[in-house]
Structures are given as structure tokens and as C-alpha cells.
Amino acid sequence: MTPLMHGFVWGLVIATVLVTIAVLSIWFERKFSARMQSRLGPTLVGPAGILQLVADALKMMQKEDLIPEKADSILFRLAPPFTVLFTLSVAAVIPFSENVLAADLDIGVLFMLAVGGLVVFPVWIAGWSSNNKYALLGAMRAVAQGIAYEIPLVLSAMVPVVLAQSMRFSDIISVQAETHWFVIWPLGPGLIAFVIFFICSLAEANRIPFDIPEAESELVAGVTTEYAGMRFGLLQMAEYLHTLIASAVAAAIFFGGWDGPFAPGLHWMVLKTLALFFTIFWIRWSLVRFRSDQLMALCWKYLLPLSLLLVMVAALFVHYCGVGA
Amino acid sequence: MTAETILFYLFGGLAVISALGMVLNTRNTVASVLSLVVTMVSLGAVYLLLEAYLVAAFQIMVYGGAIVVLFLFVVMLLNLSTDEFPPSKQRLIKSAFVIAGVAILAQILIALGHDPLFATPPEAVPEGYGGYRQVGILLYTDYVLLVEMASLLLLAAIVGALILAKRKID
Amino acid sequence: MLAEYTGVLVILVLGVVVACAMLGIHLLLGPRRKFAGKHEPFECGESQIVSPRRRYAVKFYMVAILFVVFDVEAIFFYPWGAVFQDLGWFGFMAMFIFTIPLAIGLIYEWMKGGLEW
Numbered sequence: 001m002t003p004l005m006h007g008f009v010w011g012l013v014i015a016t017v018l019v020t021i022a023v024l025s026i027w028f029e030r031k032f033s034a035r036m037q038s039r040l041g042p043t044l045v046g047p048a049g050i051l052q053l054v055a056d057a058l059k060m061m062q063k064e065d066l067i068p069e070k071a072d073s074i075l076f077r078l079a080p081p082f083t084v085l086f087t088l089s090v091a092a093v094i095p096f097s098e099n100v101l102a103a104d105l106d107i108g109v110l111f112m113l114a115v116g117g118l119v120v121f122p123v124w125i126a127g128w129s130s131n132n133k134y135a136l137l138g139a140m141r142a143v144a145q146g147i148a149y150e151i152p153l154v155l156s157a158m159v160p161v162v163l164a165q166s167m168r169f170s171d172i173i174s175v176q177a178e179t180h181w182f183v184i185w186p187l188g189p190g191l192i193a194f195v196i197f198f199i200c201s202l203a204e205a206n207r208i209p210f211d212i213p214e215a216e217s218e219l220v221a222g223v224t225t226e227y228a229g230m231r232f233g234l235l236q237m238a239e240y241l242h243t244l245i246a247s248a249v250a251a252a253i254f255f256g257g258w259d260g261p262f263a264p265g266l267h268w269m270v271l272k273t274l275a276l277f278f279t280i281f282w283i284r285w286s287l288v289r290f291r292s293d294q295l296m297a298l299c300w301k302y303l304l305p306l307s308l309l310l311v312m313v314a315a316l317f318v319h320y321c322g323v324g325a
Numbered sequence: 326m327t328a329e330t331i332l333f334y335l336f337g338g339l340a341v342i343s344a345l346g347m348v349l350n351t352r353n354t355v356a357s358v359l360s361l362v363v364t365m366v367s368l369g370a371v372y373l374l375l376e377a378y379l380v381a382a383f384q385i386m387v388y389g390g391a392i393v394v395l396f397l398f399v400v401m402l403l404n405l406s407t408d409e410f411p412p413s414k415q416r417l418i419k420s421a422f423v424i425a426g427v428a429i430l431a432q433i434l435i436a437l438g439h440d441p442l443f444a445t446p447p448e449a450v451p452e453g454y455g456g457y458r459q460v461g462i463l464l465y466t467d468y469v470l471l472v473e474m475a476s477l478l479l480l481a482a483i484v485g486a487l488i489l490a491k492r493k494i495d
Numbered sequence: 496m497l498a499e500y501t502g503v504l505v506i507l508v509l510g511v512v513v514a515c516a517m518l519g520i521h522l523l524l525g526p527r528r529k530f531a532g533k534h535e536p537f538e539c540g541e542s543q544i545v546s547p548r549r550r551y552a553v554k555f556y557m558v559a560i561l562f563v564v565f566d567v568e569a570i571f572f573y574p575w576g577a578v579f580q581d582l583g584w585f586g587f588m589a590m591f592i593f594t595i596p597l598a599i600g601l602i603y604e605w606m607k608g609g610l611e612w
Binding site for chain 3: 002003004006007008010011012014015016019060061062063064065066067068069070071080081084085088089091092093101102103104105106110111128130131132133134135136137140143144147148150151154155158161162165166167220225226229230231233234292293295296297300301304305308311312315316318319322323
Binding site: 329373374376379383386387390391392394395397398399401402403404457458460461462464465466469472473475476477479480482483484486487490491 | 497500548549550551552553555556557558559560561562563564566567568570571573574575577578581582585586589590592593594595596597599600601603604607609
């Protein structure tokens, strides 16, 4: 298969599967949160309520496409598709096994961070163009939080890059497959870097405990306040997709990606991704949210210096022990 | 025409159109900041097509991401309305820029016709050129002094921003 | 090399197609009935008195400037990190010296209360 065909076929497959999982996870989250709160969740539509998704999608499609008065109608319409677009394009560089990957880029990790960083714009547009103070406040908070946590995210994602001496995802995974997963060895930097990366991913995706941009008790629904129907659906889907892709990236660069005994690589990668994805739900329904000032203090005073230090420690480790020690 | 050429014209055109959109749109500051994002990202794509992968990623990350967010927040901080810039003055500035733009365009066209640098087709780049390995090694051996100076510049930026912002609060 | 980016392009195109298809079906099926008040911005039952697009706090600006500074710093880190082994001890010291002014900047910011939200 030529690289062109390879990229085409796997790009198609990966994007389709990820979107499907993201949509399915909405049902899963409803079920899961219900169980956490001693409820049943959706039960009526289909076995265990799994067809609830189809019902919701059909309902959303039949809603009116509302655009509020004095809203900037062009920007208002453009924002939701762009959130999905930017979020999904990160998926192109994630390898799911030796073969199942759309684009194995030389600057893979950097590409992921660069394109992932653009997601703040459609979110901000959605809030600003709504002409609603809740939406705009939510958007301002979302962008401030998103850019603040981008820094520790970038620096903690650099620890695997230093340890593997490569920015290519498949190189990072092969080094882990030959030696140990970075989350296990080297003992300190790998694990702490993973924790920082995970925290920052939660913050970027606006998940609890970092969901102050859509704190429903004060901001109604944050940036999505004025959206109805499928545009709301797209914004919702982008959020779940973002969480899923962040889990996949963490699984690849810290948990050895496709590396694992007994089963084929693809199974391991999917298992690790879904396990991290599940952890995010678990955290969501277990914790409460941070205040804005706590959020910023955590980022600038703790995560940033710590991740800087980790990069230095990882460099020293590579210097004295070599790659893959 | 190869796919590369088509993509080049697509992104190049997008960059020019959104740049014009940014400059000519005086009604809506936020929309013009957002068209700057489109310009920056399309420029990143053009770098990519030129096989400057590292520069492309940096372009999208720093110019497309960081700097435009800063512009957005400055716009939200100032929230200038149109009364503060009377339209008559704007027209003068605009026409000055148009004249300057036309002059630069003419210069480029003349250069394209005469300069042998533009007339001959460029040489093929060697393998791995513009990748992070070359850039990294050059930056931290030959140009290491400049890198350290950049760090001082960043320090100045932090201190300056803090002093300006604090003065506004107090 | 450039062929590697096909996957990215495919996913971009697919993202556009998925989003447009979902919105297209929505526009086809969704009703369009206008009446007064329906398109008013949501204000918990009140009418909107002033436009929400007002001046925002300088704190957001501070976060943005710190973001630019540290993003540029991270940009310097990345090519260094990926080739660190070839640079060796000299490279480590170069980066260490690079980090010192930034660390001073962060500490100064912290002491002056620039990091308080």
C-alpha cells in the first residue's frame, strides 16, 4: 500500500471509530453517573437504554436551529463544526498499532500540541458570537484556563520526547516496547509527568474538577447556553472527542501504546485508551470543581515549575543512562 | 498541476484573503482578530508544503495559538468602540496602506522578472532538512548565544507586562 | 515526507463532511417558526439590558502574556529535547542557563502577586 492510500484508509477508519466511540460514551456516561448516584439512568429505549442515543440524535435533528438576536450569525454558525474539526484532526497522528495509524509524522507530538491548541478559538467564537453574558463569561474562562494549562501540558508531553529522543509517536512507543513504559521507568519523571499531562488534559477538555467555564450553577451552560439542536450536539460531541483523544495520547506516550503481552497491539492500545477514558468519567462523578483562583494557582505555581524540573531530570537521566535504559 | 500545487494555491489564497479581511474589517475588531488566526494557520500550511515541518508547527503553535489569543484578550480588555477612531482618519490611514501595498507588490513583480534568484528553479533540499534534528543541533551549538539572549527578552516581557498591568489595577 | 500528511488531510476533510452532514440533516428536518421573544438572548427570564461585550478584567491579559512567554520557551525546549543526547553536557548547561532568567521572571511574578487571580 502506498503511503497515500495508507493515510487515506486509516484516516477514514480512525476518524469514524473515534466519532462512534465518542457518541457511545455519552450513553455510557449517563449510565455510569446514574449508577454512581444510585439511579438507573436510561432504561426505556432499547436494551439497557442504549438506543437512547439514537432517540437523542433524532430529537436534536428536529429542533429549530436558533440564532439569538444581535448574535454574529456567521461566527455563531461556524463555531460548532470547527470545534469538531480541530479536535478530530489531532487524532490523525495517534498510532493505534504498528499499522493502524493515519499519519506517522516526524513532528508528531508537536503537531498534536499545535493543532490541539487551536481548539480554544472555536470555543471562544461560540461564546462571543452568542451575545449572551453567560456564554461570553464561559468562553473567557474556557480560553484563560485552556491557555494556562497548555504550558504544563506542552512541557509534560516533552518528558517522553526527551526519554525517547524523538518526537515521532511510533518511535516513542517502540522505545517503551523495548524497555519499560515511561509511566513505570524512569521511576520519578515518567509517572509525575503522566499525572501532570492527565490533569492538564482534563483542564483543556473542561472536565470536572476543571469545569468552571460551564459551571451550571452560575453560568447556565457556559458557551453552549444559546445553542440548540445539532449545533449543541456538535459542541457536546467535540467535548467527548477531546477527552477520548487526550486519553489515547496519554496511553501512547506514557503507557507504551500498543505494547503488551498475549494479545495483538491494537487490543492493548484500545484497552489502555478506554481505561484512561473511564478514569476521566470516574473523576468527573467523584470530585467537585475548583474555583478560578485555585485553578490558576495550581497551574502557574505548582504544575509549571514541576514540569520544568521534570524535563531537566529526564534530560539528566538520558545523559547518564542513555535512551532505553 | 500536482496536489501540492493545488494545496499551495488554496492555502496561499486563503492567507491573502483572510489577511485582507483582517485589515479591511474595521467594524468588528473580534472578527478581524479571528481572520488573523486563519492567516496564521494557512501560512503554517504553506510552510508545511515547503517541507519546513518544524517551522510550520511553531507557526501554528505560537502565532496561530498564543499571539492571537493575546490579541483577543487585548481587544476584550480595551473594547474600543468606533467613536474613538473617527472614520475620516481611518480612510487616510487605509489609503496610505493601500499605496504602500501596491508599491511592495510592484517591487516584488519587478524582482520576479529581473532577479536571477527568482528566475532559476530552487535546488532540491537534502534529506531531513528543516527537521527538528538539524534545527536543534544548530540552535544549541552555533547559535547558542542568541538562544540565551532570547531568554533575557522573555524575562523583559514578563516584567514589563506585570508592571503595565499592575499600574492599571492600582 | 509530505505524503505522510495525507492522513491529516483525510481526517480534516472527513471532519468537515461529518459536521456538514449533521448540520445539513438538522437544517432539513428542523422547523422554522419565528415569534417575538423566541430569539431573545437567555437571561434567566429577564430582558437583556446591556450588551455583554464590555471591558474584561486585566487578569485575562496577564494570563495571555504569561502564556505567550512560556509557549515561546517551550518552543525552544522542543528541538533541544529531541536531540539532547547528541548535544550532551554542553546542551544541558545551555538549557539550564536559558531557564534561569525565566525562573527569575516567574518568581518575580509570584512575589509581586501577578499570579493571583
